[in-house]
Amino acid sequence: MSLLLIWRQLKRNRMAMLGLLIVLIFTLAAIFAHWIAPDDPIAMNLRQSVEGPSAENLLGRDELGRDILSRLIYGARISLQLGLIAVGIGIAIGVPLGALSGYFGGAVDMIIQRMIDVMLAFPAMLLAIVLVSILGRSLNNAMIAIGIVSIPVYARLVRASTLTIKEMEYVQAAKALGQTDLGIIIHQILPNLLSPIIVQSTLQVASAILWAAGLGFLGLGAQAPDPEWGAMLSSGRDFIRHAPHVVIFPGLTIMATVLGLNLLGDGLRDALDPRMKL
Amino acid sequence: MSTYITKRLLMIIPVLFTVVFLVFFMVRLIPGDTAEVIAGEQASAQEIENIRKQLKLDQPIHVQFGHYMSGLARGDLGRSARSKRPVMEELMARLPNTVYLMLAAIFIAVVVGVATGTISGVKPYSIFDTLSMFVALFGISMPVFWLGLMLIIYFSVNLGWLPSGGSGTWRHMILPAVALATVPMATISRMTRSSVLDVMRQDYIRTARAKGLTEMSVVWRHALKNALIPVLTVIGLQMGTLLGGAVLTEKVFSWNGLGRLMVDSIVARDYPVVQGAVLLIATSFVFINLIVDILYGYLDSRIRYD
Numbered sequence: 001m002s003l004l005l006i007w008r009q010l011k012r013n014r015m016a017m018l019g020l021l022i023v024l025i026f027t028l029a030a031i032f033a034h035w036i037a038p039d040d041p042i043a044m045n046l047r048q049s050v051e052g053p054s055a056e057n058l059l060g061r062d063e064l065g066r067d068i069l070s071r072l073i074y075g076a077r078i079s080l081q082l083g084l085i086a087v088g089i090g091i092a093i094g095v096p097l098g099a100l101s102g103y104f105g106g107a108v109d110m111i112i113q114r115m116i117d118v119m120l121a122f123p124a125m126l127l128a129i130v131l132v133s134i135l136g137r138s139l140n141n142a143m144i145a146i147g148i149v150s151i152p153v154y155a156r157l158v159r160a161s162t163l164t165i166k167e168m169e170y171v172q173a174a175k176a177l178g179q180t181d182l183g184i185i186i187h188q189i190l191p192n193l194l195s196p197i198i199v200q201s202t203l204q205v206a207s208a209i210l211w212a213a214g215l216g217f218l219g220l221g222a223q224a225p226d227p228e229w230g231a232m233l234s235s236g237r238d239f240i241r242h243a244p245h246v247v248i249f250p251g252l253t254i255m256a257t258v259l260g261l262n263l264l265g266d267g268l269r270d271a272l273d274p275r276m277k278l
Numbered sequence: 279m280s281t282y283i284t285k286r287l288l289m290i291i292p293v294l295f296t297v298v299f300l301v302f303f304m305v306r307l308i309p310g311d312t313a314e315v316i317a318g319e320q321a322s323a324q325e326i327e328n329i330r331k332q333l334k335l336d337q338p339i340h341v342q343f344g345h346y347m348s349g350l351a352r353g354d355l356g357r358s359a360r361s362k363r364p365v366m367e368e369l370m371a372r373l374p375n376t377v378y379l380m381l382a383a384i385f386i387a388v389v390v391g392v393a394t395g396t397i398s399g400v401k402p403y404s405i406f407d408t409l410s411m412f413v414a415l416f417g418i419s420m421p422v423f424w425l426g427l428m429l430i431i432y433f434s435v436n437l438g439w440l441p442s443g444g445s446g447t448w449r450h451m452i453l454p455a456v457a458l459a460t461v462p463m464a465t466i467s468r469m470t471r472s473s474v475l476d477v478m479r480q481d482y483i484r485t486a487r488a489k490g491l492t493e494m495s496v497v498w499r500h501a502l503k504n505a506l507i508p509v510l511t512v513i514g515l516q517m518g519t520l521l522g523g524a525v526l527t528e529k530v531f532s533w534n535g536l537g538r539l540m541v542d543s544i545v546a547r548d549y550p551v552v553q554g555a556v557l558l559i560a561t562s563f564v565f566i567n568l569i570v571d572i573l574y575g576y577l578d579s580r581i582r583y584d
Contacts, residue, residue, distance in 0.1 A: 118296045122560050125522025130556055133544040134307045210421055214526050217423050218541050233424060237530075244431045251424030259419035 009271035016267020022260025030076040039067035041074040042225045050243035060245045062236060068246070071227035072253050078228050079257065082143045082212050083205040089147025090204065091197065094154025099185050101155065102162025109159075116152045124149050128211055132220045139228065142221035146208050157200055158193055165189050195272040202265035206258045213254050229254050283572055290564050297564070301557045302346050305549045306339075316359055316549055329359075333550075355557070356550040360543075365554040368539065373558070375445055376535035379527070380520055382455035387462035388513065392506070395470025399505070400497055402475055410467060417464030422523045426457040426530035443532035454531040458523050462516040469512040473505040480504075507574075514570030521563060 010016050029036060039057075045065030053060040059068040101112040119127065131145035162185075165171060171188050179187070215221030216230025224235065229250045236246035308315055313330040321329075329335075333356070334342050349355065355365035398407040433453060434442035441450050477483065478501055486500045487493075525537030532538070540555035542548075 114292065117293055118300070121293050121297050121564050123518035123521040123563055125519075125525060126556070126559055126563075129525065129541070129544070130304065133552055134304055136308075137545075206419070213421050214423065214522075217421075217526065218529060219545055220541070230421070230423075233421075233427065237427065240427060240431055241435050244435070247424070247427045247431075251421060251427065254424065255416065255420050258421075259415065262415070262419055 006268075006271050010267055013267045013270060015263050016271070019260045019263025019265075019267060022256055023264055026076045026080060026257050026260070029073050030080045033073045033077050037067075037070035037073040039070040041066065041071045041227045050239050050246060052243065052245055059249045060243070062232065062246050063239055063243075066227075068232075068249055071232060072229070072250060075227045075229045075232065075250070075253070076257070078139070078222065078226060079209050079212060079254075080205075082139070082146070083208040086143050086146040086208045086212070087150055087201050087204045089144065090150025090154055091201065093148075094151040095158050095190070095193075095197065097151070098155040098158025099162050099189060102159040103166055103181065103185055103189065112155065113159075116155050119149075119152050124207075125211060125214060128215060129218070129220060132215060137220050137223065139222040139226060142212055142215045145215075146211050149211070150204055150208065153200065153204060154197070157196060161193050161196060162189055165192050199265055199269045199272060202261055202268055206261035206265065209254065209261070210258055282575060286568060286571060290568060293564060294561065297560045298347075298350065298557065301553050301560075302343060304556070305333075305553060306342075308549075312549075316547055318547065332357075355554040358543075358551045359548040360546055360551075365550050368551060369536065369554050369558055372534060372536045372539050375533060376524055376528070376537060379451065379454055379458065379533060379535060380524055382451055383458035383462070383520060383524075384513070386455055386459040387466055387516070390459070391463040391466030392470050392509065395467040395509075396474050396497065396502065396505075398467070398471040399474025400478065400493075400501075402471075407471070411471070414464035414467050417460045420460065421526075422457055422461060423526040423530045425460055426454065426527055429453045429457055430530070443530075445532075445534045450531075450533075454527045454533050457530070458520065458527045461519055461523060462513070465512055465516060465519075466509060470505065470509050473508045474501060477501045477505040510570075510574065514567065514574075517566050517570070518563065521559060 010020070043066060045061065048057075048061050048065040050063055051057065051061040051065070057067050057069065059072070062068055062071065097112050097116075101109045122130065128142070128145045128149050131148055132141050135141035135144060166184075166189065171184060174184050174188050212221055212228070213230030213233070216228045216232075217234045219231075219234060222228030222231045224231070232250040233247050236243075236250070239246050305312055311326075313326050313333065313335050314321070316333075317326045317329050334345050337345075353366055355369070357364055358368055361368065394406075394410045398404075398410050401407060430442045430453065433440045440453055442453075444450055474497075483496060483500055486496045491499075521537075524535065525541060527533065528535045528538040529541060536555055536559060540552060540559070543551040543555065
């Protein structure tokens with residue numbers, strides 16, 4: 001389906017457009033953080049610790065007197081980057097695994113599916129925690145862990161679609177024309193999987209951002225002084241009695257981003273194929 | 279049915295074995311010298327050597343594995359590096375708290391989710407429907423630990439109705455259970471709505487109405503029974519979310535459960551406890567999924583297992 005057609009479909013869906021708008025705002029904030037942020041995100045100012053919102057600091061200051069709005073803007077950079085790269089890792093490993101599994105079947109399928117079964121024997125968040133505890137606590141390792149956790153989603157999705165597509169006549173035709181197996185997977189099968197992968201990835205980035213915030217909150221992801229949203233909630237926790245703004249705004253930001261991605265993902269699904277159910 | 283259960287039981291053996299195997303390697307995969315890492319930065323050479331001996335890290339890997347497996351068979355998971363108590367004892371002391379929390383959360387999620395979903399499904403596009411779908415959308419986009427913090431701000435700090443953390447009485451349980459229930463509640467509500475909507479269009483509902491049954495009894499006796507099968511699938515799928523969410527919820531509310539023990543042990547590098555907790559949670563998850571699968575078979579006789 002052409003891009004123009006998808007756009008026309010998407011434009012009619014008001015909720016999806018709202019989602020797109022939210023995602024665009026956060027993307028722009030992430031890219032231009034340096035110019036938009038009113039203050040340095042890690043510059044401390046202890047005399048103004050946990051100051052409430054004011055005209056000068058719209059969202060107030062955190063426990064170390066840092067400007068919360070600036071930290072949230074720079075945090076968008078961390079969270080979006082992490083979400084995109086983690087999902088990229090999931091796609092880079094999960095898609096080939098799923099395609100091989102579905103295309104060749106037999107022993108290849110058996111081995112790959114049992115590997116996936118083992119990964120699914122862990123609840124996603126727990127698997128991410130286990131991986132981080134092995135790799136060490138850091139933002140990069142959280143990203144790798146979340147990437148690995150995303151693999152089964154893509155492997156299962158691509159396998160199921162490959163099973164259907166490989167029986168299509170044009171695949172048989174390509175085979176008859178002497179195209180190699182690898183050529184068929186790359187040129188005939190994968191292009192047809194683009195839409196479901198895009199839809200899934202939009203929703204998957206949302207999950208990745210939630211998981212990363214969770215790891216950050218547990219102290220297993222981003223480390224101080226990184227302005228990561230989950231870590232901000234964790235360090236602001238002790239101040240909720242007297243300065244609730246320290247935890248209210250980072251949480252609202254996470255929710256807005258995730259909501260935007262979910263709305264956009266649902267809209268894309270309807271636009272690309274109304275019958276498609278993930 | 280019994281052949282299916284047997285088959286399904288046999289199928290989890292390789293999965294469980296791999297989980298056990300992975301957990302064994304987990305500690306050995308930590309970059310650097312494991313004994314040094316566990317001992318901490320201020321440890322003397324002698325202390326490091328003791329840990330190496332105690333964990334049998336100085337032996338060949340197959341001997342280590344044999345030792346680990348024989349310990350496992352006896353229910354011996356080693357000792358905590360922090361408290362020096364047996365890991366099994368530590369885990370069993372925390373397990374009931376996590377189970378209570380999860381049961382309370384599932385109860386809230388199912389009752390509220392099915393109720394709101396059914397009302398929405400019977401009267402689609404009503405104000406109630408729009409409102410509850412809106413709430414559900416926010417519910418699945420919210421980090422569970424943040425919702426927990428917001429509940430604390432409102433109900434503990436502002437209103438002073440409920441304790442902000444700790445475990446013990448049922449009053450301690452309300453806020454964490456509600457926080458943990460939110461995501462599954464939202465998903466169950468959405469699923470129930472679409473399932474009820476679907477069932478209400480079926481011929482047998484028209485027949486039931488034509489018989490002159492009240493709308494109440496049409497919904498209760500004819501629609502819900504059939505609508506709940508896909509809902510059960512969703513409840514099963516939510517178990518993973520719930521276990522992961524429990525780790526975060528326990529941290530927020532200082533709830534004395536397994537998840538918090540695991541995270542605290544990771545930060546303190548108390549690897550024997552981490553290993554034990556991961557093993558216990560993953561094994562429980564495999565069995566929960568098994569039970570859910572078997573339940574489907576009883577509820578929906580159309581499902582055939584061959």
